Amino acid sequence: MSERLTVGVAARLSRYLQVLTQAKKMGKDRISSQEISDYTNVNATQIRRDLSTFGKFGKRGVGYNIDSLLAEIRKILRTQGQHNIALVGAGRLGQAIASSPIFAEHGINIAAVFDTDPEKVGRTIDGIHVSEYDRLRDVVRDKNIIVGVLAVPGDTAQGAADDLVDAGVRIIFNYSEALLDVPADVQVHTSNPAVELLHALYFHLT
Amino acid sequence: MSERLTVGVAARLSRYLQVLTQAKKMGKDRISSQEISDYTNVNATQIRRDLSTFGKFGKRGVGYNIDSLLAEIRKILRTQGQHNIALVGAGRLGQAIASSPIFAEHGINIAAVFDTDPEKVGRTIDGIHVSEYDRLRDVVRDKNIIVGVLAVPGDTAQGAADDLVDAGVRIIFNYSEALLDVPADVQVHTSNPAVELLHALYFHLT
């Protein structure tokens, strides 16, 4: 299908998806570019421009129909199916992630959870069985999982990342503070609220 | 002090700060723009350019001294002191946040944790006492806290955000899936791994 999106456009489209999903849950039928702008801090003109690249999805004087815009964006981002991911770590953070609706809402399914702690293995978190860490490689391969989420302490993150990559994972979400060394064809997304906070504070203080 | 940084520069500088902090922990003394680039996916030329706006911090042929670069960036971002934040929610996510080194490493101190659940109130998480939710307003005011972290379920996030804003908080980190309505002078940062994942998958699939 035509051109590949730029990183910026793809990032913004997925944020619109989140706003639309939540607005729908709140019972709304339609939404204006200005409302999406209020929630995303993306300029309203930019939003209309991003969308109009792909078609005329809105109605002048009215706004965008939420259901149809959701479908259009999902089509553009090719995220209509279900995606399986693996979660490493069944500690407090891992449990919080496994029981959060955040992934499920977007069609992302936590297909497996792994932990090295025998106390945690065999338990169930919100219906998801915790497997032995040693089974990671086989399960990731069998289920063709390409996304791994690391919810482990910083000092074990690199080892777990190595194992995930080895098993075939190509996108890693790192919730530890550690820097990860991975092959060039593996994407690492590190979530660090402290980093965001420092830069938010800068704008608050100046 | 001179000009205000652009949003982009401030965001990148705080990411460099994170890399430097971790590299230091790993026992490194100096680092090149290329190494910072590998960890942040920011172009090495861009990094050198960002830094050289503020002075000549590097040594040609050698790289940057980690300690002095840390100090310089902290000076630029004015994040040298300690910052107090409030955490709402002492469930699994709240406990994970309270016990993570991520904030402490950057001089950010969780000054108070609140929960409505009487089971959790009075307990201690990694040395931090869990206070009654009703005390939020007084504590936030007394300690002059301007940053609040929401680790509560989506359906109670808006109420907690209202209470935080009411007590004087101006920066909110939202870990729920909910969209938050806040006054224009309050910054909301929503962390949603699913959104990031959808856009990461796009680039993997194309």
Next chain:
DNA sequence: TAGATTGTTAATCGATTAACAATC
């Protein structure tokens, strides 16, 4: 009709990148 909001243009600004002399 009147009000609202899209789709689109045009102008500006910041980000990105390659290239390379300077210099450690």
Next chain:
DNA sequence: TAGATTGTTAATCGATTAACAATC
């Protein structure tokens, strides 16, 4: 000296914004 890496320039590309006609 030779190799490495910074600091800086110049050229390009994408993001941002205001403005407004089109139209629901």
